[in-house]
Amino acid sequence: MDAEQLRENAHRMVDFIADYYKSIESFPVLSQVQPGYLHDLLPDSAPHQPETLQDVLDDVRHKIMPGVTHWQSPDFFAYFPSNSSTAGFLGEMLSAGLNIVGFSWVTSPAATELEVIVLDWLAKILKLPEQFLSSGRGGGVIQGTASEAVLVVLLAARDKALRKFGKNSIERLVVYSSDQTHASLQKACQIAGIYPENCRVLKTSPSTNFALDPNVVCETISQDVAAGFIPFFICATLIGIATGRKNFGKQKVGTTSSTAVDPLSALGKIAKAEDMWFHVDAAYAGSACICPEYRHYINGVEEADSFNMNAHKWFLTNFDCSALWVKDRSALIQSLTTNPEYLNNKASQENGVVDFKDWQIPLGRRFRSLKIWMVMRLYGVENLQNYIRKHIKLAEYFEELVISDSRFEVISDQYVMRFAVGAPLTEERHVKAAWEVLQDEATILLRGL
Ligand code: PLP
Numbered sequence: 001m002d003a004e005q006l007r008e009n010a011h012r013m014v015d016f017i018a019d020y021y022k023s024i025e026s027f028p029v030l031s032q033v034q035p036g037y038l039h040d041l042l043p044d045s046a047p048h049q050p051e052t053l054q055d056v057l058d059d060v061r062h063k064i065m066p067g068v069t070h071w072q073s074p075d076f077f078a079y080f081p082s083n084s085s086t087a088g089f090l091g092e093m094l095s096a097g098l099n100i101v102g103f104s105w106v107t108s109p110a111a112t113e114l115e116v117i118v119l120d121w122l123a124k125i126l127k128l129p130e131q132f133l134s135s136g137r138g139g140g141v142i143q144g145t146a147s148e149a150v151l152v153v154l155l156a157a158r159d160k161a162l163r164k165f166g167k168n169s170i171e172r173l174v175v176y177s178s179d180q181t182h183a184s185l186q187k188a189c190q191i192a193g194i195y196p197e198n199c200r201v202l203k204t205s206p207s208t209n210f211a212l213d214p215n216v217v218c219e220t221i222s223q224d225v226a227a228g229f230i231p232f233f234i235c236a237t238l239i240g241i242a243t244g245r246k247n248f249g250k251q252k253v254g255t256t257s258s259t260a261v262d263p264l265s266a267l268g269k270i271a272k273a274e275d276m277w278f279h280v281d282a283a284y285a286g287s288a289c290i291c292p293e294y295r296h297y298i299n300g301v302e303e304a305d306s307f308n309m310n311a312h313k314w315f316l317t318n319f320d321c322s323a324l325w326v327k328d329r330s331a332l333i334q335s336l337t338t339n340p341e342y343l344n345n346k347a348s349q350e351n352g353v354v355d356f357k358d359w360q361i362p363l364g365r366r367f368r369s370l371k372i373w374m375v376m377r378l379y380g381v382e383n384l385q386n387y388i389r390k391h392i393k394l395a396e397y398f399e400e401l402v403i404s405d406s407r408f409e410v411i412s413d414q415y416v417m418r419f420a421v422g423a424p425l426t427e428e429r430h431v432k433a434a435w436e437v438l439q440d441e442a443t444i445l446l447r448g449l
Contacts, residue, residue, distance in 0.1 A: 081422025091371025268303020
């Protein structure tokens with residue numbers, strides 16, 4: 001890399017991005033292009049000779065940007081937040097600049113050691129039990145996504161069960177979750193070779209706010225055990241954030257589709273009694289638990305074997321950065337370790353270091369801890385907490401708007417419109433504008449009835 005060329009071109013790229021953020025509200029949030037639009041705009045093979053950055057930026061402006069859906073727009077309320085921030089961006093930039101591949105400690109000691117430290121910091125902010133800290137038998141690791149996080153812990157749990165019951169027992173291993181659990185668990189089960197008919201997706205109901213009912217879990221486990229199956233994994237979830245003061249009492253945190261919060265303590269105790277692995281998926285709502293007033297939603301996490309939250313969703317850390325903690329790191333390592341001759345090194349052989357390649361699926365890994373470290377340092381815990389509180393206030397404001405119009409109801413069942421506040425730039429006026437769009441659409445719809 002030519003340093004002066006980098007300096008000049010990176011300045012131009014930063015200007016481009018800064019201008020984008022300045023004008024972000026002028027774009028339609030949802031890209032308006034049709035499938036295949038880019039095919040007609042770009043050549044069908046790569047250029048033989050170099051082009052200029054200006055040529056590329058012109059194409060980005062005129063050909064790429066129309067096909068972008070603006071997740072960072074303050075008017076974006078779909079799916080879930082995918083936060084970027086200056087701090088996260090700078091960390092990402094530094095990571096790209098250093099471009100190390102930190103699979104083993106020796107390949108870049110700072111990458112491994114910073115990751116260990118920042119995940120301990122984050123665990124302390126979340127007030128996770130001490131067993132999740134690196135000082136004991138546990139520890140944290142950054143995965144790319146929550147899907148990878150649940151896959152690696154499922155593999156660890158599966159192998160633990162297979163060691164206990166024998167390799168042939170795979171056909172008897174059973175996983176428990178609810179109809180509110182994210183589909184990433186189903187995919188993990190497919191990859192891990194869990195028999196599809198052994199994945200118990202337990203029904204939830206409005207009477208339990210769509211949370212898993214421990215009695216139903218107990219009954220199902222008893223029936224399974226009686227039939228010769230081996231219960232080995234429970235996934236509990238808390239995901240989204242919903243104000244729902246009218247319909248759910250004071251509940252604010254929940255799963256993607258409903259806002260349900262599974263009863264962690266009760267499920268954890270069941271898991272312990274049956275010697276099952278207990279995973280808590282807090283990919284989305286986990287960030288809210290940095291605020292003391294929302295921390296109680298993960299009461300019972302003490303019982304969990306693993307806990308996951310996506311810093312790339314609602315913690316101002318640019319994608320990707322999914323934080324996973326386990327109480328027993330050796331279970332992960334036993335499942336995922338490989339030690340080919342060409343990776344041997346003294347530090348690993350002496351067993352005194354963490355080699356994160358053994359805690360994840362790929363070998364290679366980026367220096368992702370830089371961005372979450374920069375987020376925590378450049379904001380400070382207090383500002384991060386206030387950031388969450390601001391979004392919750394805005395969501396409550398939206399709820400008030402909905403309640404004040406008798407044509408709408410706040411519910412968590414059937415066919416619903418989900419309104420997810422969490423983009424970093426969102427202010428009250430954006431929520432109001434979105435609400436006006438919904439009201440206009442309702443008026444048109446009702447006129448047609
Ligand atoms: N689990 C929950 C609760 C989620 O909300 C999501 C994403 O919406 C996921 C898992 C999957 O996240 P990822 O894209 O990081 O795999």
